[in-house]
Amino acid sequence: MAETEHPRHILHGFLSPNICKELEFIHKSCSTIGYRQSVFSTTLPHLIATNSPHLIMPFIPLREKLKEKVEEFFGCEYELFIEFTGLISWTKGASIGWHSDDNRPYLKQRDYAAVCYLNSYGVDFGGGLFHFQDGEPATFVPMAGDALIYTADSRNVHSVDEITHGERLTLTLWFSRDKSHDEDYKLVSFLTKLPLNYPNTGSNAYLPLPASQNMYWFPPEQSETYESGFDIRCARLHVLGYQLYSKNASFVADAQSSRDFSDIILEPLRVVRGSDLFDYEFANILHLLQVVQFYHWKAPELKLSEVKTEPAKIVSVSASQQENIRLLKLELLKDQHLVETIFQSGMYGEHVEHDLVKFSGMVGLWESYTSNLWHDLVLRLPKWIENQSIFVDTSVE
Ligand SMILES: O=C(O)CCC(=O)C(=O)O
Numbered sequence: 001m002a003e004t005e006h007p008r009h010i011l012h013g014f015l016s017p018n019i020c021k022e023l024e025f026i027h028k029s030c031s032t033i034g035y036r037q038s039v040f041s042t043t044l045p046h047l048i049a050t051n052s053p054h055l056i057m058p059f060i061p062l063r064e065k066l067k068e069k070v071e072e073f074f075g076c077e078y079e080l081f082i083e084f085t086g087l088i089s090w091t092k093g094a095s096i097g098w099h100s101d102d103n104r105p106y107l108k109q110r111d112y113a114a115v116c117y118l119n120s121y122g123v124d125f126g127g128g129l130f131h132f133q134d135g136e137p138a139t140f141v142p143m144a145g146d147a148l149i150y151t152a153d154s155r156n157v158h159s160v161d162e163i164t165h166g167e168r169l170t171l172t173l174w175f176s177r178d179k180s181h182d183e184d185y186k187l188v189s190f191l192t193k194l195p196l197n198y199p200n201t202g203s204n205a206y207l208p209l210p211a212s213q214n215m216y217w218f219p220p221e222q223s224e225t226y227e228s229g230f231d232i233r234c235a236r237l238h239v240l241g242y243q244l245y246s247k248n249a250s251f252v253a254d255a256q257s258s259r260d261f262s263d264i265i266l267e268p269l270r271v272v273r274g275s276d277l278f279d280y281e282f283a284n285i286l287h288l289l290q291v292v293q294f295y296h297w298k299a300p301e302l303k304l305s306e307v308k309t310e311p312a313k314i315v316s317v318s319a320s321q322q323e324n325i326r327l328l329k330l331e332l333l334k335d336q337h338l339v340e341t342i343f344q345s346g347m348y349g350e351h352v353e354h355d356l357v358k359f360s361g362m363v364g365l366w367e368s369y370t371s372n373l374w375h376d377l378v379l380r381l382p383k384w385i386e387n388q389s390i391f392v393d394t395s396v397e
């Protein structure tokens with residue numbers, strides 16, 4: 001049973017290193033502008049809305065296990081509902097002062113919080129230490145795999161120091177005793193509205209569908225005019241050394257065109273590294289970003305000999321293509337300095353392997369990862385609809 005004055009607990013090593021990486025892959029391919037300054041988020045309804053409902057699958061066992069841990073520690077077995085599940089990342093400048101998590105009239109339903117840290121202080125980001133105003137521990141240092149659970153009321157007033165560099169990533173959940181705030185009910189109703197004939201033939205069914213442009217423009221104040229700032233999807237590619245090629249970019253740049261650069265990235269694109277172009281058409285920017293982030297999750301553990309590569313499809317960029325690439329970059333990354341401030345972690349920067357040939361082999365691996373998750377989702381959905389609740393169903397293993 002919890003200590004009553006400041007009911008809180010740390011679960012060391014709650015998440016495996018691989019699940020931390022998988023959730024990072026999901027966030028870096030699907031996140032949008034968050035609810036506060038310099039914050040980015042990936043919610044489960046957003047994954048469903050952007051035709052990536054299969055990406056909720058890795059969350060399901062974690063949500064369930066966390067709820068059990070919270071109920072067990074705080075002695076409220078079978079009483080809680082999950083109110084919110086989301087990946088939240090904080091970048092340079094983000095912080096939060098003393099508060100409790102139920103401190104707004106519209107947050108009163110929150111009874112408990114669980115914050116799982118997916119990356120580490122001093123490695124992936126600087127700043128971002130967590131403090132409790134009273135009681136022990138006074139300070140918590142975020143480390144990948146650890147989770148912090150605490151009551152959402154005034155017994156656990158806390159703050160988070162400003163991020164100084166890098167991107168601090170968490171999986172955050174809130175729990176409620178109030179069934180009317182059950183996130184599962186909402187998720188099941190969204191899932192029910194999906195076309196039920198998937199997975200249909202071909203990989204088209206799995207292609208992500210971008211949300212509206214303003215959800216991807218940073219800083220959000222600039223999304224009225226797009227005069228300054230950047231598209232976060234292009235920015236995430238840029239910091240990993242990838243550029244975009246669209247044969248339509250030069251047409252759009254022509255004075256008379258009524259089309260916009262933000263439309264170009266909703267259409268087929270090719271990926272470029274340095275002077276090499278991978279001659280494969282990705283359906284849109286989110287498709288390309290997912291495969292790139294998948295590569296960065298999986299590549300370190302895979303040998304070139306283990307992937308089916310397409311070396312013939314790596315071609316040299318021509319001068320006209322180069323111009324095209326430059327135009328697109330100019331329009332979508334208006335403030336490159338800001339891109340680096342927000343997504344590049346300086347001396348802690350990403351040490352990435354550069355191999356476009358190996359990358360070409362990832363398209364197939366991404367497709368099988370994706371279709372496996374779809375299959376799993378389709379198998380489980382009928383039971384979830386029947387129960388109006390989302391759970392790990394061992395009978396379909
Ligand atoms: O990310 C954390 O460590 C805590 C964030 C927090 O306090 C909140 O979102 O309410």
Ligand SMILES: [Fe+2]
Pocket residue numbers: 099100101158
């Ligand atoms: Fe909080």
